[in-house]
Amino acid sequence: MTLHRTPLATALFAALAIAPLCARAADDAGHDPAQAKKLGTVQVTADADKGYHADSSQVDTFGSFGNAPLHDTPASVTVITRDLIDDRQPRTLSELVRTDASVGDNYAPVGYYQDLAIRGFVLDLATAYRMNDMTINGEQLTPLEDKQRVEILKGLGGLEAGIIAPGGIVNYVTKRPADVRTATLGTDSHGSRYAAVDMGAWLTPNFGLRVNAAHEDMHSYVQHTPGRRSFLSLAADWKISDRATLQLDTDYQTSGQRSVSGYQLLGGTTIPAHPSNTRLLGYEPWQQPVGIHSSNTTARFDYRFSDRWSARLSAGHSHTVINDNVAFAYGCFYAPQCATGEYPGNFFAPNGDYDIYDFRSPGDTRQNDEVRAVLKGGFDTGSISHEVSLGASAFRRTLDQRPYVYDYVGTGNIDQVIPPYFAPSPNQPGPSARTFSSWQRALFGIDRIHLGEQWQVLAGARFVRLHERAWDSSGQVLQRDTRLSRTLPQAAVMWQPTAPLTVYASYSENLALGAEAPYWTSNGGQMLAPVHSRQIETGVKYDWSDTLSLQAALYRIRQPYQFAQPDHSAAGFTFVQRGQEAHTGLELGADGRISDDLRLTASANLIQARASHSGTPAYEGHQIINVPRLRTSVYLDYRLPFAHAVGLLAGWRYASANPATPDGRVRVPAYNVFDAGLRYATAWDGHPMAWHLSVDNVFNRFYWRDTGGAYGDTYLFPGAPRLARLSVTVGF
Template structure:
């Protein structure tokens, strides 16, 4: 990788920075190596003391095989002796997943006075995904087919979904000003924005070609030889917004933030044949508010409330409404906390609650599924953290979070009354960076990550165990030929522990992914 840049021009008013990188992706999973190419350009123009133009462009191409997750054996049991290095469903002729992404951003900012400034910005993003996979799925013919069999058998599917194209365009104009009224200080921001997201894709192909077993290397099967489906519009989502936010200072101790965004939503969704299946038109108000109290300089107490708008989920292939994108959902978050700075360490504590629509493939008595938004998932938690310098040579970062996640009102009682899938009740981490006093430039690094047990299915009757992972490393900073050079060595999962890092859901199915095994990395960075 190379990152270069500098200022030029008669008054050093132009700035240019380029970043070029190539990475060989050497995966710990067998047959899953790949590569990534990256290019970015950033241009700044100080047109005058009051006017600045910023332009950014970024392109990335990534090619790597998809790694399927495990599924429960018979729907009730965790896989035995699973290896994080095994590529389930491996077929030697399978294509890699290709991802092409392009991001363009531009912003013009003008300062009208010491108190007021305005900006206009625009952004364009395009991502094209060629999704190919020899996918391991199902195999439990005696029960639910979307689990591996009790003996570890699974089906191998030739999955193809190329030319999945996603385009985002956004433009925004905003003004920010500082002023006082009636003894109150105001930092006012207001503006307008427009956003459009378009998704074009083919109806995916998912053809069974053979069977495998989690304890054996599968044989190669003939690939699907049929034609691809035609591309069609899947989603056309437009949002037009007006927003205003005011940070009001009452005195040195009290501040409040009040504001919101009014959004006009106009969204069309289409089925697998490209026919319009939904047209949502509505106005949504997204408020935000916060109150901040600083009794002394290094202590802050706060509380906040906000709403957010997110795109709806996409129905899985086996649902009656397969490929349908549901309407956008509104999430809510409330938080209260305290922050305290002591010497060179910042301590923080917060309690929070998030509420979001529950989206899932709802079963019926006929054994079929319909992807719906019904009920909500509510996460309530407490988070504690400390970050900073414990001594002149020791830097620490630590956090612990306890979370209670519950689903209510889903219409499926088996999914309620217990911790939600893939959410541990407790997470904690501790990292330390210690500069050795007897070797200038040498530092030792170390850390521990902990996760409590969590459920591996929505009914909450299969659980993966808790785990603690130890990571160590070192960093050496020196100068070579006058250039600052940094060597880094990291060793993750020092004791090569086997654990399930993720037990989440993807497109309606439950999957289990193992954490990385013992992994060592060595790198060098030269600053010039």
């Protein structure tokens, strides 16, 4: 892809065009002399500032847990509020989730779409990411300008999502129409330029609009990787009647930036001694940016039949086109130390040599479409009351690709600031063809049973039918045709001895698609059978006050262990499902306002993730790759009591040593990272103004943030060096 310079006016045009209309509508509604009349006294009340605390989430409104606040939800759910997003100024998914210690990166390169692991399980890019509880493609750089909050459901989401990896779900909740008109300008310590607008109004008492737009010129901390993105979104609410409402959200974003390759272990056994977090491995001047064009649309129609019964019809569409280009640093098959077969070719060579490949896959098109209908209500049977949710859904995902170019062009070394120049491959990608199609159809239901004031029982199940087909790169040869049906149960018991305290125990089952065997194994490319996951979780939730919540959860998740097993085949490995992988952990969390001047969000995750009965003793009794035993995260916001306009921000992130090999012999070191910031609220010419300064990695500490993998290979990704961001937001 050739990256063209996009003027800021292009990205912001629609938002600026609607501003006068929004302003006029707001003024007309409040200043029409002909309609002015003196009204009676009106008493206005508002909720207290709860800081970083949230009471509810979308995933428990019409989803897996009935209609209940977070306090009455028998699951671990983190809500990242808009206040926290504004204070920390994250731009990427990796930066966003640092406040939750149960979440970590898993193959999250700079300049590329990013993936996560929750409770040690990698999320499914096809089904684990959502907008307004409707599935979106995970293969995109999801913007945050139009998001009111981000919700993270940790653990099995079988009833909520059907066939999905057991880590959990990330749900982006968009802003709703409101009388707001703000503009934001920003920069960072590398000279990036950022501009955004947020404008909305209720054009009539029953119809409102909200527009968010942004443009960013990115100067990355990694050399040779500047980038740009432009974003535009529209939200509309229509109160059709007292019983019916319609909500519509749509967005579009285009971005381009060179992708950064990760390091690999030297010889498969040694961590690079002198890595750099600013060097672009495999840099070749002909490498084009990775271009990602994405659009997401959701629609929700709510109808209330009575005080106790309501229905929701939802639809979602997500479309992503990726022009994938990279001078990819990978392995050492052609390096002198590895060409003889003495060292494994799928790692860097012991002396730091690595192969450089010209990889091009333009027009990689992924599309998700989903519809869902849910009926929710309540009834009584004697002294027992029921809250039920019944629903049906259909989900389709397709993938269209071109036969890609992946050709070796030369060999570099990790100590070279700039590798030698190698000519790109003369080969070109082939024509586009459908390579994957998946249908999930499901029926689901849940009953929340109230047994008096202190006890509740939840019981539900999801019946899902899956039909998936995969073709070769030409789209002509059918390689896989998977058909299956499963019923996935979920149950929970909750005890509330007092209103602030909830104790729960839950059991759930999940089904996830089997992993694909890496190309370097004897069965490379084979898709293994779906795997069945089970989770047991107990937890405690305590509302210390109206603005501060404390949580603790003990969980155990089990599923078959999928790994490359050493054997006597010609390849030396065969990818198998054998034995069991069990993740047992303890989560602790607190969020909200401690005092009038102090807000916090804090979490810790202590986890043991091990394999057993795998037939490979060397891989057992060790922590699973990319699952540190302990992670912690604390973020504080202290408002100066003698200057309430000023807020001091501080953050601390810790991760223990992180395994990098399945036998536990190699681990990257533990790290502590400290962040800081400043918030200042003032006014300019009568307009409210807010300044935000955030500094990540204050002490410029080098650390390895990720030892995860993709497509059967593992990589080491350095954390970002010190980075400061400054922004100013003005209301008008």
